[in-house]
Structures are given as structure tokens and as C-alpha cells.
Amino acid sequence: MLIRVCKISDLIDNKPMKFSVSKFEIVLIKIRDKVFATEAYCPHKGANMEYGEVIIKGDEYRIRCHLHCYEFNLKDGKLMFKPYSRDGNWYYSNNLRIYDVKIINDDIFIDIGK
Numbered sequence: 001m002l003i004r005v006c007k008i009s010d011l012i013d014n015k016p017m018k019f020s021v022s023k024f025e026i027v028l029i030k031i032r033d034k035v036f037a038t039e040a041y042c043p044h045k046g047a048n049m050e051y052g053e054v055i056i057k058g059d060e061y062r063i064r065c066h067l068h069c070y071e072f073n074l075k076d077g078k079l080m081f082k083p084y085s086r087d088g089n090w091y092y093s094n095n096l097r098i099y100d101v102k103i104i105n106d107d108i109f110i111d112i113g114k
């Protein structure tokens with residue numbers, strides 16, 4: 001099911017922005033001509049991803065959580081980097097949830113599934 005979030009002109013390049021749509025809180029990130037949608041809170045310890053930093057490495061796009069600097073791939077949400085070498089419950093993180101984005105005219109929609 002598609003839900004309209006905002007206009008593409010509402011976004012600022014490379015700046016994560018949080019939106020509430022229906023019962024969902026999501027973060028949209030516009031990088032060049034692409035728009036990514038993620039869950040609003042970090043799967044590690046729940047930090048607000050709106051305060052994350054966008055990292056561009058060639059054609060790989062990441063968001064770095066501001067709290068403990070874990071980095072997630074914006075295409076699939078995969079955890080790419082954590083600054084701690086130790087394992088264990090506190091250090092564990094799921095991947096970041098990524099929503100499919102559709103742009104129709106100037107409007108951005110996310111697919112929240114069924």
C-alpha cells in the first residue's frame with residue numbers, strides 16, 4: 001500500500017528529514033536524484049535517524065547514526081560498519097528497515113506493504 005509523504009521539493013539534499021504518516025514515522029533522505037525512506041529510529045538503541053549523517057562513497061549511500069556511529073546502507077538497510085570490535089547483546093543491531101519509494105509527479109510515496 002502506497003502512502004503519500006510529501007513533495008520532493010520539501011526535501012533538502014543530503015539531510016535526513018522525519019515525517020509522520022498514518023501511524024508510521026519515517027525518515028526521507030534525498031541524495032542527488034534518489035530518495036530513500038528508512039524507519040525513523042535506529043535498530044541499535046533507538047536514536048532518531050533524522051540526526052544521522054549521510055555518507056556517500058562512490059555510488060554507495062549510507063546513513064551514520066549520530067549516537068554510536070553505526071552505518072547502514074540506504075539501499076537495503078544492511079549494517080555496514082560498527083565502531084566496536086566487541087560482540088554481545090549491547091553491540092548487536094538489526095539492519096535498518098528500508099521502505100520502497102515511488103515518485104509520482106512531484107509527490108513522494110512509500111510502500112508500507114499490505
Ligand code: FES
Binds near residue numbers: 042043045065067
Ligand atoms: S542508537 Fe544508533 S548506533 Fe546506537
